[in-house]
Amino acid sequence: MVGLVWAGRPTHAKDLERSLAVRQWLPLMKERIRWISLQKEVRTSDKAELADLSALERFGEEMTDFADTAALIENLDLVISVDTAVAHLAGALGKPVWILLPYVADWRWFQDREDSPWYPTARLFRQTTPGDWDSVVERVGAELRDQARARASSDVVE
Numbered sequence: 001m002v003g004l005v006w007a008g009r010p011t012h013a014k015d016l017e018r019s020l021a022v023r024q025w026l027p028l029m030k031e032r033i034r035w036i037s038l039q040k041e042v043r044t045s046d047k048a049e050l051a052d053l054s055a056l057e058r059f060g061e062e063m064t065d066f067a068d069t070a071a072l073i074e075n076l077d078l079v080i081s082v083d084t085a086v087a088h089l090a091g092a093l094g095k096p097v098w099i100l101l102p103y104v105a106d107w108r109w110f111q112d113r114e115d116s117p118w119y120p121t122a123r124l125f126r127q128t129t130p131g132d133w134d135s136v137v138e139r140v141g142a143e144l145r146d147q148a149r150a151r152a153s154s155d156v157v158e
Contacts, residue, residue, distance in 0.1 A: 005081035091119025
């Protein structure tokens, strides 16, 4: 099971740089994965798309605080998130977390790194050009497929 967070708090000063629309994740929804939304608040612009997206299980109203979110994260195999508090929570819990970062990321993520000194289980996926989330989502999808193939080949009994 993979948890997903596509947008941060709308009032954040750099929210337009760090958040995606749910439609940008649609290519990943084709993967044979049980997707769990860790998105607490859903923007009006995403609600129509989510109504038709049966591949994503949602628990937004049931997550009342970080303890609820942490409990849900503990049951996941991986968290994929933009730079939000949930990404930090997953990292602090030691859960594998893939963090999608804008071209100019927050100082905590340094530069030119795919790992984090703060969270050993984190992997960073950065934009290579400003505003280009599509290529980031493509790289995440390719990595998910590679991991699925690796798991499938290790499950083969010779």
